[in-house]
Amino acid sequence: MNKKLPLSLQDSLFIGFCATLLVALTGMLRLKLGLSGHSMFLMSFFYLICYGVLGRFGSMIACGGIAGLVAMALGVGKGGPMILLKFILPAIAMDLVALLLPLTLGLHWRCVILGIVGCMAWAVKVALTNALAGMALDVVLIQWGASVLKGGFFATLGALLVPPVLHRLKAHDLLHRDKL
Amino acid sequence: MKLLELDGVSFNYGSQLAPVLQELKLSIGAGQCHCVSGPTGSGKSSLLNLLAGVLSRPHEGDIWRHPELVTGLVMQDPQTQLLRQTVGAEVAFALENLGIPAENMLPKVQLALRRVGLFLRLDTPVSTLSLGQKYRLMIAAQLVCEPHLLLLDEPWAQLDDHGVSELLAVLRNLIAEGMALVLVEHNAAAFAEIIQHYWQLEAGRLSEGIYTVNDAPVQDVPVRAWGGAHHLGKVLVSAEAFDFCFDGCQPLFSCPQGFQLHAGEIVTLVGDNGAGKTSLLKSLAGMLHLKLRLPLKVLGRKPKLGVYGAELGLLLQRPSRQLFETNVLAEMQFSLNRFELPTARAEQMLLDLELSALAEQSPHKLSYGQQHLIALASLACLQPKVLLLDDPLAGMDKEYYRKVWFLLKRLSAQGSAILMTSHRLVEHSAVSRQLSLRQGLLAEEAIGMEERYVG
C-alpha cells in the first residue's frame, strides 16, 4: 500500500467512471426492477471494486463523493444535496473500517464486513431523510432496521461478487498492481 | 533539423510478458513524414505513446529529444479523447492546462481550427460532428500548442474515403509548413502521396517497408456457383421498402426496394461511417427500439432481442468487449452451454482454426486479431442461420484475415446467411452480393462475379 503518492490521473478517472456508472446503473435498475435496497448491491460492489483495484485509503470516499456529485448534477434519484449523503456516508464508513481491518483477514471476509458496514451507514441516511421528511420516530427506527436487513442482503451479495471479479482481473493481467 | 531519435529502444508491459517493442532505431527530422504499418496489436500504438512521451512504464535504450520539441498525439478512437462538449472548449483544453488567459485563447483556437479546415461555430456541440470532423478536431486540439511533431494513430480505419481526402489535404499543408509527421497505419497506401519513409512493425521489430495484408482474390473455385441474380437458398431475412430514422430525427437512409438475405450467401453492406450500417444490423438483431417499427422479418418473425436463441449471431466491432471467461475454451463454450448445444464443438472449432494452443489462455492476453477470431468462432460454433458481422475485417493481420474467410465460407456452405458491413469494398470471391448504403440510399449494387475474376 502506498499512501504517500497522490492518485494518478488514470486511477482518479477510473474511480470517476466507476462512480458515474454506479449512479447510472442505480437509476436504470430502479426503473427496470422496482426492487428497493438493490442500490446497496451496486454501491457495495463498486466501492469494493475501487478498494480492491486501487487498494488504498480514500479510494472509496473518492468514489462515493464523485457518485454523489454526479448524481446531484444528473438529478438521479431523490436529487438535491441529500443524494450526496446517500453515497458518501457508506463510503466514509467503509473506508474507515477498512483501515481497522487486518490485511491478514481473507478478502472475502473483508468485503462482506465492509459491505454490511456500508449498508448500516446507508440506512442511517434513509432514516435521516425519513425523519426530515416528517415521519414518526418509531416508524423511522423500524424502517431503519428493515433497511439494514433488506440492504444487508443485497450488500452482502454485491460484496461476495467482488473477490472473484478482482481475481479475474488479476488473472487477465489487467491490474498492474499487487495490492490484494 | 533532427527532432527525435530512438536508439535500441525496447519496451514491455510487464516483466513476464513478451516485449512489445524490441531494439528500435528511428530518427525523425522536421518536415518528414514517416509511416509505420503493421497488424493491429503489434505495438504501433505503444510506439506512438513512446514517441509522445506519455508511456507510464519505463523503457530500455536511448531516446534523444530536441530540447524544445513539442509533440502532439492523436489516438485512435476520437470518442475517448473528446474531453469537452463544444468545439471551442475542446480545442482550448490544452491552453487551459497551460494557464493561458481566457482572452488570449480565442485567436489561437480559431487559427487551429482553420488549419485543419474546420469552419464551424465555436459553440457547435462536439456530438453533432461526423467522425471525420471529430478526427480533424482532435488534430486541431493538438495544433493549438504548435507542436513540431504530430503523431497520428490509424486515421484510415476511423475515416471514410471522404474523411481521408480531407485529412490528406490538411496533412499536406502541415508538412509543407515544416511539421514532422508519424503515421501509424494499417493501410499505408491511402496516404502514399505524403509519406516519405515507410516502416513496418511486426513482432516488436521495426524494419523498412510496408506491411500489407494479402487479400487479393484467392484463385480458388467458388464453393457454390451462385449466379449474380438468382439465389437458390431459402429467404431468411427480408425487408420491405422502409425509411430508417431514429426517434425524432430526419431519416438516416431509405431503402426503396427492400432487400433479402438467402441461406448460404455472403452479402456485404458497404457504406461510409455514420451511414447507418451498424444501426441496420442492430435492428435486424432486435437491439434497437424505434418508435417507427421497420418492416423487417428475420427468420420469419419481427426482430426482438433474444427470441432467436442460437439461430442468430451478431458480432459488433471491438469484440474484446464481450470476453469475460477465464480461458478461451470456456469463452467459446459459454453460448453452447446456454443454448444446450454440444460443447465439444468448441474444441473442434479451435482445432479447425489451428488455435488449440490458445484454449487455456486468458482471452484478454490475446492479440487483437486473435480476440476477434475467437469472438467470431464462438458465434460460428452455434452454426447460426443468420450471422450479422460489423466490419469483421478491420485491422486484421495476414494470418487471421485468411482464417476469418475460412470460417465464413464454411458457414455459408452450411447454409448460413451472412451479412457483413464494411466501409470499403470487399474484394473476395466468396462474396455473393453487395448492398451499398450511399447518400442515404440502401440498394443492391451489381458486382458480377465474372467482372471480379477478370480483374
Next chain:
Amino acid sequence: MWVSCRRWRLRARRRWSREKQETTLCALSLFLVCVLSACAFVLPADLLLPLAAVNGLLVLHGLAHRGSIMGVVKLGVIQLTITLSLYLLLYGVDHLAQGAVVVGRIILATIPGWWLCITAAPERIGEVLSAFLPSKWAFVVAASLSLLPYMADEVREIYQIQCLRGARITPKALRNPKNWPELVYCVLFPVLIQLLKLSRQMAVAAQSRHFGKSTRATHWHSPRDKK
C-alpha cells in the same frame, strides 16, 4: 481595419465579462438548488405550497429551455405508487396523506436538480465545482459526466450482446437474484475492463494535452454569437 480590430477586441472583452457573469449565475443556481432541495425536507408542511409554486416556476423555465420533464414525472409516479401502497399496507388509510406529503417533499427536492441539468452547461457546473474541488477531481467529474452517454451505450451494447449470446440476464431472469452473478460476470466485468482501458486512454489523451502542467489552469469561455 485597425479600428474594426479594436472594436472587435472591445466586444470580445465585454463578452468575457458576460461569461464571468454566467459562471457566477451558475454558482448561484447551484446554491439555489441546494437551498431549495434542503427546503423541501426541512420546511413545515404548510410552507410546502409556496415552495411548490417556486418549483413550478423552475419547471416552466426548464420546459422553456426544451427540457423533458418526463423523467421526473415517471419517477414521481413510481415513488408515489410504491410509497402509498407501503403506507396503505403498513399504516392503513389514515396515513395516506402523510405518505403523499413525504413523496411530495421528495419530488420537490428532485425538481431543482432537474432544472439545473437543463439550464446550466456541464462545463459551467464543472467550473463552479472546481472552485471547491482540486482541479484534478473537477476534471474527473466533468469527464465522467461527459462520457456518461458513451458509457451508457457501451453498457447497453455489452448487455445486448450477452443477451444474444444466451446469458440469463433479461429483466425477467434478473428478478431472481440467483442470476445476478451472471449479470456481474457477463456485463459488469467486461464493463470494468472497458473502464480500466478507457481511463488509461483518457489519462493519456489529457496528458498529451498538457493536463496538470500548470498549477493554475484557466477556463475557456465560449463566445456565443448574439445578433
